[in-house]
Each structure stands twice: as structure tokens, then as C-alpha cells.
Amino acid sequence: DAGVTQSPTHLIKTRGQQVTLRCSPKSGHDTVSWYQQALGQGPQFIFQYYEEEERQRGNFPDRFSGHQFPNYSSELNVNALLLGDSALYLCASSLAWKPIYEQYFGPGTRLTVT
Amino acid sequence: AQSVTQLDSQVPVFEEAPVELRCNYSSSVSVYLFWYVQYPNQGLQLLLKYLSGSTLVKGINGFEAEFNKSQTSFHLRKPSVHISDTAEYFCAVTPFEAVGSNYKLTFGKGTLLTVNP
Numbered sequence: 001d002a003g004v005t006q007s008p009t010h011l012i013k014t015r016g017q018q019v020t021l022r023c024s025p026k027s028g029h030d031t032v033s034w035y036q037q038a039l040g041q042g043p044q045f046i047f048q049y050y051e052e053e054e055r056q057r058g059n060f061p062d063r064f065s066g067h068q069f070p071n072y073s074s075e076l077n078v079n080a081l082l083l084g085d086s087a088l089y090l091c092a093s094s095l096a097w098k099p100i101y102e103q104y105f106g107p108g109t110r111l112t113v114t
Numbered sequence: 115a116q117s118v119t120q121l122d123s124q125v126p127v128f129e130e131a132p133v134e135l136r137c138n139y140s141s142s143v144s145v146y147l148f149w150y151v152q153y154p155n156q157g158l159q160l161l162l163k164y165l166s167g168s169t170l171v172k173g174i175n176g177f178e179a180e181f182n183k184s185q186t187s188f189h190l191r192k193p194s195v196h197i198s199d200t201a202e203y204f205c206a207v208t209p210f211e212a213v214g215s216n217y218k219l220t221f222g223k224g225t226l227l228t229v230n231p
Contacts, residue, residue, distance in 0.1 A: 004157065033218065040123070040223065040224075041223050041224070042118070042120075042204050042206075042221030042222050042223045042224050043158070043204070043219075043221045044221070045218040045219065045220070048218065056217070056218060058218065090157060090158065092157075092158075100208055100217055100218070100219060101146070101148055101160055101163050101208075101219075104157075105157030105158040105159070106157050107155060107156055107157045108157060
């Protein structure tokens with residue numbers, strides 16, 4: 001079992017550009033959550049996807065959007081990148097009917113906006 | 115809404131010394147509490163959790179934490195640390211009623227534990 005995988009590992013973008021990050025959940029998991037971890041900060045919840053729909057959302061602007069595919073994998077899209085979007089983006093997967101502490105985190109994608 | 119304060123951003127200690135990482139939380143409802151560890155270039159791993167019952171909970175790698183409701187604290191301790199314990203540690207909470215519904219976690223800013231030889 002490969003666990004939660006994320007791609008790419010690192011990414012450098014320019015202000016104003018758009019970026020797509022990808023996440024493959026742990027085998028058997030149906031729910032994917034995304035977190036942003038800025039330097040020196042704890043992870044902040046962006047949103048969660050279940051059954052291909054956004055189930056809950058944190059305090060992030062509409063520039064942040066996502067998608068979940070029928071195979072439960074997920075994408076995080078960020079439009080009109082700002083310097084402040086530079087962060088480690090973590091994906092976590094879980095089973096919808098299981099408690100939140102049973103989610104598994106991926107290693108993250110480090111996004112640098114210049 | 116919930117918030118988590120980790121009182122120390124960095125804690126340097128020598129190998130085999132005891133360590134305590136402090137965590138305080140604020141919430142208008144009862145919460146469940148967690149400690150996560152993040153090793154360099156890795157994702158978060160659950161160290162331990164408090165759901166109910168005994169206020170002293172034991173986790174992996176010899177860590178333990180004590181829930182103190184009156185002080186709204188959940189400090190993490192280890193009696194003797196190893197070089198391999200060097201990592202970032204995050205305290206997190208989620209509301210009582212939400213734990214079965216896969217609700218989000220609210221994290222603190224983290225404490226970098228550095229164990230020196």
C-alpha cells in the first residue's frame with residue numbers, strides 16, 4: 001500500500017499564474033482533505049471532498065478550488081497566484097464514516113511563488 | 115470556533131533529557147485533542163489522541179500527554195529523548211460532536227524539537 005501520494009514534490013510558479021496539485025488517496029479511502037502549511041505555521045484546512053463534491057471549506061478565497069475524480073483522487077487548483085500562496089500543501093485521505101484522526105497525510109507539495 | 119496555542123516555537127534539548135512541549139486551546143464547545151509529528155520532508159503522523167477517560171494518554175515512540183480541562187491544556191512529554199525525535203510537533207483539536215463526521219482539524223503553529231548529542 002503506497003499510502004497517500006502527492007505530485008509534484010516541488011513547484012515554482014510566478015505571480016499571477018495558475019497551479020494544479022494532485023493527490024492520490026490511500027487505497028480504499030474515499031475522502032480527501034487539503035491543508036496549506038505556510039512557513040512557521042501549522043496546517044490550515046482548505047477544503048474536503050467526498051463523493052466528488054466539496055463537503056466543507058475553510059477560510060480560503062475562491063481562487064482555491066478543487067476536484068475529486070471517480071477514483072477518489074483529487075486536485076487542488078489555485079488561480080492568480082500571490083506571493084503569500086507559497087507554502088507546503090498537504091493532502092490527507094480518510095474514510096467518510098471514520099473519525100477525523102484516522103486520516104493519513106501525504107508528504108506534501110512545496111509551492112514557491114516568485 | 116477553536117484555536118490552539120503552542121507556547122514554544124523551538125525547544126532545544128540534549129539527548130536523554132526530558133522534554134515538555136506545551137499546548138493550550140480555546141473552544142466554546144468540548145473538544146478532542148491530538149498531537150502530530152512531522153519529520154523533515156514527510157507528512158503528519160498521529161502521535162496520540164485524547165477522546166475521553168483517563169486524562170493521561172500514551173502514544174507512540176514513548177510520548178505521553180496530559181489533558182487538563184481546567185487549564186485548557188494538553189502538554190506533550192517524553193522522559194528521555196533521542197536524536198531521532200528531532201521533528202516538528204503540532205497540537206490539534208476538533209469539536210466533540212464532529213469527530214464522527216470527519217470534520218476538520220484546527221492546528222497550532224508547531225514546536226520544533228531539536229535534540230542535540
